[in-house]
Amino acid sequence: MLQESPESRIENRWDDARAEGMSESDKLLYRSNLLGSDKRVTNYGGGNTSAKVTETDPLTGEAVEVLWVKGSGGDIGSMAKDGFATLYMDRLRALKGKYRGVEHEDEMVGYLPHCTFALNPRAASIDTPLHAYVPRRHVDHVHPDAIIAIAASADSKALTQEIFGGEIGWLSWKKPGYELGLWLEKFCLDNPEAKGVVLESHGLFTWDDDARACYETTLRIINTAIGWFEGRTRDVPAFGGAVHRPLPSEERRAVAARLMPAIRGMISKERHKLGHFDDSEAVLEFVNARDMRDLAALGTSCPDHFLRTKIRPLVVDFDPANPDVEATLAGLEQAIAAYRDDYAAYYERCRHDDSPAMRDPNAVVYLVPGVGMITFALDRATARISGEFYVNAINVMRGAAAVSEYRGLPEQEAFDIEYWLLEEAKLQRMPKPKSLAGRVALVTGGAGGIGAATAARYLSEGACVMLADIDAGALEEARAGLARKFGPDVVRGVEVNVTDEAAVARAYAEVAVEFGGVDIVVSNAGIASSAKVEDTSLELWNRNMDILSTGYFLVSREAFRLLKTQGIGGALVFVASKNGLAASPGASAYCTAKAAEIHLARCLALEGAPDGIRVNVVNPDAVLRGSRIWQGEWLDQRAGTYGTDKEGLEEMYRQRSLLKRSVLPEDIAEACYFLASEASAKSTGNILNVDAGNVQAFTR
Known part of the structure; x- marks a missing residue:
């Protein structure tokens, strides 16, 4: 039984009790989710x-055979039933009469919508014919590392025969499409006892007439390959053996935090990129190995790997035995420029008359000896997933190089997939990026009402957010809530005291290694105090100045350092207060510190302008709801000053405003969004009052 296999084997998780009573389409989803979970x-x-x-035709009421197949762009591990395309099998078979030969196979994709069953809006993928023409009820097509290591070997066909005998066949490389679907059909008809086939440089197809049997066949074949490789590679040094020792974990992250903003700035001139760092055991084994550079230059093999990771990675010149980060930074620009030139030459060598224009020539994957792997993409999830795909490629190279010779996808074949007109059409259908796509925001006081609302506003527009706060419990609660709503890839939290110089620097190192850098900084950490001047202690005065003035200085200084390293501009937004412009009785320490914030912002606007760094101020007033500063002494003190309670205080603030309206955290968040977005691209050194109108705070 598979459950009794060694730990490295994939466990059979099929549960008959759960599957009992499921329809065939439900079993397909169940099987798909199980396979995709590993x-x-x-x-x-x-x-x-x-x-x-077998389904009931909605028009005729007759029983018809329908192909349920994963639709374009889905993920078998997380998809629901609406992720499947559904097509009439009789119409898919009829397509054979329309086929004009391999030179015209791309046109067959245009016929697939005419085969749609029940008006299903899910688009069918290019792999639909591969499933349709296999004469079995259930078909799995997956990309296990152990199988692709066979498929990407120079001795791929012989290894397939040695490991699986006649149970699993082998087909030479063929780009996915209609012709490959016909090849698979012919193989099945010629080899009726076969349970599957290895596709050279691609992956594994398996099949059966029962859903569970198909699932178990897929796992058994993969586990057979895993076991075979374990036996053959146990005493073989991976990638020729290690030539470097990895730096300690903290040092690896520190180096990555230095390199990532610099790389990000160099590759984000057209569109902002987001980064991901991986120093897992598999990655470190590869980047520290003797054969790493030679293998990396060969590129990836499986089309799915290649589409995510580009033709090949960029190997960063770094010696962990003599870790000179400054020297590496000094050489980065030339290395990245050389990669772009090499990519442009590849494009010119391989392009066809009808090829799409050259896309972004920058690398996706950056390998750093002793440190790990950095990946960049237009969104954070894609950066992470690209890294995961390259880890798969590493595993493939490890296996193939140990038992044979690893072979990447031939250059022309790689180009024809990367610049496939069908792939280009898919890219053109992608929705327009959101206004803050590719941006990274650091929000201090991120666990409070204004901070969390601002983070949510940025996330809703496609940004990634690092919440920074001194309250660890509240910080985690805010992070978890935003992650549930927007996804775990795009939000992180870091505990920081903004008055601690070292802690602020660590926070920026953390945002750099988690997302690649920063574009927007919202200084929102705050306290509030109320006391007559004769009752204001030096400690109270200094506490206001430390957090509201010095803290904003420290956060801004580190922001400027990082933004200038990137060289792609940025935006700072200070959340100050109406009290920074309008005096208030019994709050001299608070009002003075807030005035200092405003003037600091003006000074920084002057300094930042030559580098495209904008600095603006939002002045809220009386934001009671969701604000932590109104939960303690400040509420009691201000209520006491005006001789009322909380409810009366809120009403008093509302009535004293010109517009007679309450100011909410979401109102401040909207102002913070405006001052960080392109809508305010020509504004710096400005103050935006969000106070429902207060004549004393008019700036002119």
């Missing part, structure tokens, strides 16, 4: 599954 089977978005199911 990255050793297939990576995110990789592979596809199908079932041929």
Whole structure:
């Protein structure tokens, strides 16, 4: 039984009790989610599954055979039933009469919508014919590292025969499409006892007429390959053996935090990129190995790997035995420029007359000896997933190089997939990026009402956010809430006291290694105090100045250092107060500190302008709801000053405003969004009052 296999084997998680009573399409979804839940089977978005199911035609009421197959752009591990395309099998078979040969196979994709069953809006993928023409009810197509290591070997065909005998066949490389679907059909008809096939440089197809049997066949074949590789590679040094020792974990992250903003700035001139750092055991084994550079230059093999990771990675010149980060930074610009030139030459060598224009020539994957792997993409999830795909490629190279010779996808084949007109059409259908896509924001006081609301506003517009706060419990609660709503990839939290110089520097190192850098900094950490001047202690005065003045200085100074390293501009937003402009009785320490914030912002606007760094101020007033500063002494003190209670205080503030309206955290967040967005691209050194109108705070 698979459950009794060694730990490295993939566990059979099929539960008959759960599957009992499921329809065939429900079993397909169940099987798909089980397969996609283990990255050793297939990576995110990789592979596809199908079932041929008897359905009732909604027009005729007759029983018809329908192909359920994962639709374009889905992920078998997380998809629901609406992720499957559904097509009439009789119409898919009829397509054979429309096929004009391999030179015209791309046009067959245009016929797939005519085969749609029940007006299903899910678009069918290019792999649909591969599933349709396999004469079995259930088909799995996955990309396990252990199988691709066979498929990407120079001796791929012989290894397939040695490991699986006649149970699993082998087909030479063919770009996915209609012709490959016909190849698979012919193989099945010629080899009726076969349970699957290895596709050279691609992956694994398996099939059966029962959903559970198909699932178990897929796992058994993968586990057989895993076991075979373990036996053959146990005493073989991976990638020729280690030539570098990894730096300690903290040092690795520190180096990554220095390199990532510099790389990000160099590759984000057209569109902002987001980064991901991986120093896992598999990555470190590869980047520290003797053969790493030679293997990396060969590129990846599986089309799914290649589309995510580009033709090849960039190996960063760094010696962990003599870790000179400054020297590495000094050489980065030339290395990145050389990569771009090399990519442009690859494009010119391989382009066709009808090829799309050259896309972004920058690397996606950056390998740093002794440190790990950095990946960049237009969004954070894609940066992470690209890294996961390259880890799969590392695993493939490890296996293939140990038992044979690793072979990457031939350059022309790689180009034809990367610049496939069908792939270009898919890219053109992508929705327009949100206004803050590719941006990274650091929000201090991020666990409070204004901070959390601002973070949510930025996240809703496509930004990544690092929440910074001194209250660890509140910080985690805010982070978890935002992660549930917007996804875990795009929000992080860091505990920081803004008056601690070292802690502020660590916070920026953390945002650099988590997201690649920073673009927007919202200084919002705050306290409030109320006391007559004769009752104001030096300690109270200094506490206001430390947090509201010095803290804003420290956060801004580190922001400027990082933003100038990137060289792509940025925006600072100070959340000050109406009290920075309008005097208030019994709050001299608070009002003075807030005035200092405003003047600091003006000074920084002057300094930042030559580097495209904008600095602006939002002045709230009386934001009681959700604000932590109104939960303690400040509330009692201000209520006492005006001789009322909380409810009366809120009403008093509302009535004293010109517009007679309450100011909410979301109102401040909207102002912070405006001052960080392109809508205010020509504004710096400005103050935006969000106070429902207060004549004393008019700036002119």
